[in-house]
Structures are given as C-alpha cells and as structure tokens.
Amino acid sequence: MARMKFLCDAERCIECNACVTACKNEHEIPWGVNRRRVVTINDGEPGERSISVACMHCSEAPCATVCPVDCFYTTNDGVVLHDKDICIGCGYCFYACPFGAPQFPETGAFGSRGKMDKCTFCAGGPEQANSSEEYRKYGRNRLAEGKLPLCAEMCSTKALLAGDGDKVSDIFRERVMYRGAGALQWGWGVAYDKQGVKG
Amino acid sequence: MTNSRSWILVLWFLALVAAGLAPSSLTLAESGEAPAVINNPNPGADLWRAVRGHLESPAVTQVTGFDTAVLVNEQGSRWTSIRVNELVPKSREWLIFVILLLGLLYMVAGPAKLQQGESGVEVQRHNVTARFIHWFMAVIFIVLGITGLILLFGRVALIPLIGKEAFGVVASLCKETHNFVGPLFPVAIALVFFNLVRGNLYERGDIKWILKGGGFFGTGHVSAGKFNPGEKILFWLTIFLGIGISVTGYVLDFPAIAAWVVSVSPDVSQYRHLMEFSHVLHTIIAIVFIALIFGHIFLATMLVPGTLSGMTTGKVDANWAKEHHDRWYDEIEVHSDKES
Ligand code: HEM
Ligand code: SF4
Ligand code: SF4
Numbered sequence: 001m002a003r004m005k006f007l008c009d010a011e012r013c014i015e016c017n018a019c020v021t022a023c024k025n026e027h028e029i030p031w032g033v034n035r036r037r038v039v040t041i042n043d044g045e046p047g048e049r050s051i052s053v054a055c056m057h058c059s060e061a062p063c064a065t066v067c068p069v070d071c072f073y074t075t076n077d078g079v080v081l082h083d084k085d086i087c088i089g090c091g092y093c094f095y096a097c098p099f100g101a102p103q104f105p106e107t108g109a110f111g112s113r114g115k116m117d118k119c120t121f122c123a124g125g126p127e128q129a130n131s132s133e134e135y136r137k138y139g140r141n142r143l144a145e146g147k148l149p150l151c152a153e154m155c156s157t158k159a160l161l162a163g164d165g166d167k168v169s170d171i172f173r174e175r176v177m178y179r180g181a182g183a184l185q186w187g188w189g190v191a192y193d194k195q196g197v198k199g
Numbered sequence: 200m201t202n203s204r205s206w207i208l209v210l211w212f213l214a215l216v217a218a219g220l221a222p223s224s225l226t227l228a229e230s231g232e233a234p235a236v237i238n239n240p241n242p243g244a245d246l247w248r249a250v251r252g253h254l255e256s257p258a259v260t261q262v263t264g265f266d267t268a269v270l271v272n273e274q275g276s277r278w279t280s281i282r283v284n285e286l287v288p289k290s291r292e293w294l295i296f297v298i299l300l301l302g303l304l305y306m307v308a309g310p311a312k313l314q315q316g317e318s319g320v321e322v323q324r325h326n327v328t329a330r331f332i333h334w335f336m337a338v339i340f341i342v343l344g345i346t347g348l349i350l351l352f353g354r355v356a357l358i359p360l361i362g363k364e365a366f367g368v369v370a371s372l373c374k375e376t377h378n379f380v381g382p383l384f385p386v387a388i389a390l391v392f393f394n395l396v397r398g399n400l401y402e403r404g405d406i407k408w409i410l411k412g413g414g415f416f417g418t419g420h421v422s423a424g425k426f427n428p429g430e431k432i433l434f435w436l437t438i439f440l441g442i443g444i445s446v447t448g449y450v451l452d453f454p455a456i457a458a459w460v461v462s463v464s465p466d467v468s469q470y471r472h473l474m475e476f477s478h479v480l481h482t483i484i485a486i487v488f489i490a491l492i493f494g495h496i497f498l499a500t501m502l503v504p505g506t507l508s509g510m511t512t513g514k515v516d517a518n519w520a521k522e523h524h525d526r527w528y529d530e531i532e533v534h535s536d537k538e539s
Contacts, residue, residue: 010246017261037262039270041249049246053270066279069370070354070363086367088374090350094265095471095478096279098272103264111378111452186241 003078004121004143005165006152007172008052011179012159015040015050019151019160023054026122026150027139033103035119036151052151052160054119055080055101063093063102077143078165079121084137089113121162122149252468265458265470278475286479287351290486297490301497308415311503313518320517322531324509332394333510336387342380344489346373351482381448388441391434398425399434404526425527433495440488447481450474 015038023029023036036054057080064072064080071086072093082093091113094102104113124141127134134141142150152162161168249256250270258268266272325333349357350373358366405428407421408414413429414421421427426434450456450473457473467473499506505519520528 020262032264034262034264034267037260037267039258039260039268041246041256041258041270043257043259047242047245051250051270062276062279065283068350068354069367070358071367083363086363088367088371090374091474092282092478095475096275098275100266100269100272100471107265107454109453109455110382111374111454186244 002164003166004057004163005078005168006054006056006121006149007161007168009159009161009172009175010049010051012157013038013050013052014157014159016156018154018156019052022150022154023119026142027120029117029139030105033105033117035101035103035117052155053099053101054151055097055121056099057121058098062096062098066092066096068092073126075123077121077123079123079143081120081123081125081138082116082118083126084115084117085126087115089115091116093118122147265454269469272469272471274469274472274475278479281479282482286482287355290351290482293486294490294493297493301494305497305501308502310501311415313505313516313522314420315518315522317505317516318518321514322517322520322528323513324515324520325513327513329394330510330513332387332390336384336391339380339384339387340492343377343384344485344492346377346380347485348489349373350377378452381445381452384441384448385445388438388445392438395426395434399431401431405431420522420525422526423524425524425530427524429498433491436491437488440484440491444481444484444488447477447484450477451481 017038020034020036020038024034027035029035036052038050038052040048040050042048057074057078059078061072061074061080063082064070064074067082067087068090069086069088071083072080073082074080089104089112091102091104091111093116094100094104102116102118104116106112106114120138120141122140122142124130124134124144125138127137129141129144142148147153149162152158152160161171245254248254249258251273252269252271258270260268350370353366353370353373357369361369402424404422404424408423408428411421413427450460454470454474457470457477460473461467461470499510503523505516506523509515517528520531
C-alpha cells in the first residue's frame with residue numbers, strides 16, 4: 001500500500017501561490033478558509049525561502065489524538081481524514097496541529113467556528129466517493145479518480161510533490177544528487193565557498 | 200597516602216586562587232585585540248531554525264487568519280499530551296478520590312445531630328434575594344459542570360457506550376450550551392459576592408473555630424456567627440475560582456480576546472498558545488471547583504441535616520441556629536425582641 005506524503009522543496013518554491021488558488025478552486029472552498037498556504041521566511045532578503053504547507057497527514061496525528069469526539073480516521077493510503085457530521089467545531093485540532101492545518105469557516109463569538117475543514121489530500125471524506133454530498137462537504141475526491149492532489153500537479157517549479165512517499169523521496173534524492181547539498185553541510189560554507197551557495 | 204592527599208589539597212587551593220584571579224585576566228584579554236570571529240554561514244541549518252521559530256526571521260504569508268505566518272507550532276503536541284495523558288485521567292482519579300474521602304468523612308463523623316432535637320420553631324435565615332442568587336449560580340454551575348465534564352470525559356467514557364454518531368450530537372449540544380451559558384457565570388459570581396460578602400468577612404472567634412476543626416470531631420458545638428469559617432472559605436474560594444474560570448473561559452469563548460493579547464503582548468507569540476494555556480488552566484480550575492462543590496453539597500445535605508431548608512424555604516429550625524450559629528442566633532433574637 002502506498003503511503004501518501006507531501007514534500008515541499010524550499011530550494012524551488014517561488015511563492016507564486018498557485019497551489020493555494022488551485023486548491024480553493026478545485027474544492028470550492030468557502031471564503032476565509034485556506035487549506036493550503038505559502039509562508040515566506042526572510043522575505044525580500046538574501047536567503048529568502050518559501051514553503052507551501054497544508055495538512056501533512058501525520059502518522060500519529062495529534063489532531064486525531066486530541067479530538068474530543070474522535071472523528072478522524074486514516075485511510076489505507078495514510079491520508080488523515082475527518083467526519084464533518086461528527087465534528088463539533090471545538091478548535092482543539094487546530095491547537096494540537098504542528099502545521100496549523102485545521103481551518104474553520106467562522107471565528108465568531110461564543111466559540112462558534114463551524115465544522116473544521118482541512119486538506120484531504122484530494123481524497124474526500126467518509127461519504128460515497130465522488131457523490132455530491134462528499135463534494136459539498138470535502139471537495140473533490142481525486143484519489144478515487146486515480147489522480148494525485150491538484151496543488152502538486154499545478155506547481156510550476158515542481159517544488160511541491162505529492163504522492164507515494166517512496167516515489168516522492170526518490171525524486172527528491174535525485175535532485176539532491178544533481179544539485180549537491182554541499183552548501184548545507186557544516187563547514188562547507190567556510191572551507192569552500194563563502195557565499196554558502198553550491199560550489 | 201597522606202602525602203598524596205595533602206598534594207591534592209595544595210592543588211585544590213591553587214585552583215581556587217586561579218579561579219579568583221580569572222576575572223582580572225579576562226579583562227586583560229578584553230582590552231587587547233578582539234579575536235577574529237569565524238563566519239560560518241550555514242543556510243540550511245539557519246533556514247530550519249527559522250522554520251521552527253527559533254530565529255528572528257520575519258515570516259509572511261498571503262493567507263489571513265490565526266497564526267498563518269507560523270510554519271511550526273511546537274507546543275501543540277505537548278498540549279495534546281497534557282490533555283489526553285494528564286487532564287483526562289487525573290481529573291477522573293481526583294474526583295473519585297474526593298467522593299471516597301467524603302464518604303469516609305460521613306462514616307467517621309456521621310450526620311451532625313442536634314443535641315436538643317428540633318424545636319419546631321423556625322427562624323428566617325436567607326431572604327428571597329439571597330436564595331434566588333444562590334440557585335441562579337447553582338443552576339449555571341451544574342449546567343456548565345455537566346456539559347464540561349461530558350466534553351472532557353466523553354471520548355473515553357461515552358463513545359464506547361453510545362457510539363461516535365450519537366456522541367457527536369450530545370457533544371455538540373454540550374459545547375453550544377457550555378459556550379452560551381458560560382459567559383453568564385461571572386454575573387452570578389458578582390451577584391453572590393455583593394449579596395454575601397458582609398457575612399463572610401473575618402470575625403473574632405474564627406481562628407478558634409478552625410483550631411477546633413469546626414466541632415466535627417468530639418462533642419459540643421463551636422461558637423460561630425451567621426457564616427462559620429468553613430463557609431467563609433467556601434465563599435472566598437468560590438469567588439476566586441469563579442474569577443479564574445470566567446477569565447479563562449472568556450478567552451476560550453471569544454477568539455478576539457486572544458488575538459488582542461497576541462497583538463499587545465510580546466510574551467505571547469501565537470494565538471493558539473494562549474488558547475492552550477487557558478484551556479489547561481480552565482480545566483484544572485474546573486476540576487478543583489467541582490470537587491469543592493461536591494464537598495459543599497455533601498455538607499449541606501448529608502453531613503449537617505437541617506441546613507438545606509435555609510436555602511429552599513429560607514427558614515431553619517431555631518435549635519439548628521442555636522447550635523451551629525449561636526452568635527447569629529443571639530443577634531436575630533435581639534432584633535426580633537426589639538420588633539415585638
Ligand atoms: C462553573 C464553571 C465551569 C466549569 C465547571 C467548566 C468546565 C469546563 C470543562 C470541564 C471543559 C472541558 C475541557 C475539555 O474538554 O478539555 C470546559 C471547556 C470550556 N469552557 Fe468551561 N467551565 C466553567 C465555566 C466556564 C465559563 C464561565 C466559560 C466562559 C465564559 C467557559 C467556557 C468554556 C469554553 C469556551 C470551553 C471550551 C469548550 C469547547 O469549545 O469545546 N466555561 N469547561
Ligand atoms: S491536521 Fe495537522 S496534526 Fe492532523 S494530520 Fe494534518 S498536519 Fe497532522
Ligand atoms: S474541531 Fe472537530 S475535528 Fe477538530 S478536534 Fe474539534 S471536534 Fe475534532
């Protein structure tokens with residue numbers, strides 16, 4: 001069985017936000033909710049890096065551990081999904097998640113958040129695959145159609161990779177072999193190249 | 200043998216002297232030329248430190264919302280573990296422990312019987328206002344306590360019994376009720392405070408009452424005013440726990456408060472850190488508070504018979520008043536003498 005994983009190559013991401021837009025469009029995500037976002041560190045300075053982040057579909061997911069109504073489940077592909085019919089919108093999964101993945105349609109008073117929404121790895125939810133009910137609540141189920149997540153498919157620089165963890169690792173390993181990881185190793189920046197770039 | 204030991208002592212002494220001189224030699228080095236700093240850029244390591252928020256690197260994102268520019272929330276797993284591995288099991292153990300303790304107290308001290316029996320004459324203890332305020336707070340407390348405990352224990356205690364779907368409905372009802380009734384609690388606390396604070400200030404004789412253990416053990420009652428020191432402690436704990444649970448509850452209930460704190464306080468960098476902190480504090484206070492009220496209900500109904508009517512009909516038996524609150528009884532006697 002494949003174990004689905006995301007990988008964002010910080011050496012490639014150019015902060016174009018195409019993944020964010022593609023996701024919103026594919027799943028018709030309501031206003032104010034973003035299943036994916038791009039964070040840029042040292043914006044506009046040398047060494048600027050961007051990373052696209054959404055739910056990482058953790059192996060021992062903290063969100064699932066803390067949820068007071070136990071509404072998460074992990075599919076055979078290692079995708080972490082949840083049941084919106086059971087979710088009570090308490091927000092605990094957002095406090096627990098390392099990546100800020102869970103989103104809520106409301107931020108109103110009296111703790112009213114609405115049902116939690118997050119990246120499904122384009123794998124829908126517990127409803128019948130590709131039913132209108134599933135689409136309304138969780139968006140499109142591309143995995144059931146034999147496709148991979150649209151964000152990664154759309155990525156112009158192929159910084160964002162999504163798919164079977166082993167294949168994703170293979171692609172990344174090939175990149176590292178090609179471009180070399182020397183500048184990232186201890187001492188190389190001093191010994192061989194003061195700029196800390198490939199050399 | 201002794202020789203080598205004295206050598207060690209001498210060396211030890213020299214080391215001490217050297218340590219004493221060290222600061223002056225440091226200043227010498229400082230006044231000299233500064234050693235060249237080897238610049239060792241490590242962009243990979245720096246980037247991942249920045250990702251984890253350990254470097255003061257400005258992070259930005261186009262997405263608005265809570266903590267969206269933060270890549271990693273390092274406290275989330277710790278909070279998860281505190282809730283699942285500490286709060287849930289320890290709250291359960293603590294509440295069971297308190298119930299067992301109260302049962303033990305009942306077996307040892309038994310119900311406090313009136314030495315003279317009931318007189319059949321009733322005196323007024325709590326007026327309508329006081330009773331209304333008491334039950335206003337009590338109803339809110341019980342609603343919040345039950346709904347809160349269902350949220351806390353439901354996953355381990357109720358899902359195995361009724362299943363996830365049914366529990367989802369129950370939990371949703373509890374959450375909404377708790378979230379909407381909760382903000383009323385400080386109102387009740389304020390009313391109780393202004394209604395009862397005069398009777399709950401320190402009086403002469405309170406220390407003696409405490410030293411005698413309230414007269415639970417042994418014979419004879421200890422002198423007390425309208426409220427005995429035990430009741431006064433209950434009053435003040437209710438006020439302070441009530442304030443604590445209300446403040447943390449309001450933070451949990453109104454995300455705007457946490458967002459505001461993050462915007463003004465340099466100590467809180469993430470919205471959800473304040474929510475996690477408030478949640479843990481809220482739950483701990485809730486469990487202590489519930490245990491306290493278990494004790495209060497147990498005393499007022501089982502351990503000291505004759506107390507409850509003061510809060511229901513407003514009247515108590517004259518002998519109950521004489522034995523448990525003698526100084527208060529003397530006071531009201533004087534008043535009624537004047538009136539008649
Ligand atoms: C008598 C007092 C109260 C008791 C015994 C109590 C108890 C609890 C408990 C046990 C929880 C569950 C924690 C968990 O599931 O991990 C909770 C959650 C919460 N409480 Fe309270 N609480 C009280 C008062 C309040 C007040 C005064 C407020 C608000 C003003 C409040 C607001 C909240 C909120 C917002 C939550 C989170 C619930 C959610 O969104 O799912 N509580 N409380
Ligand atoms: S929501 Fe967060 S904690 Fe849960 S699986 Fe996704 S990344 Fe992991
Ligand atoms: S918001 Fe929903 S999914 Fe998240 S912890 Fe609460 S009940 Fe579970």
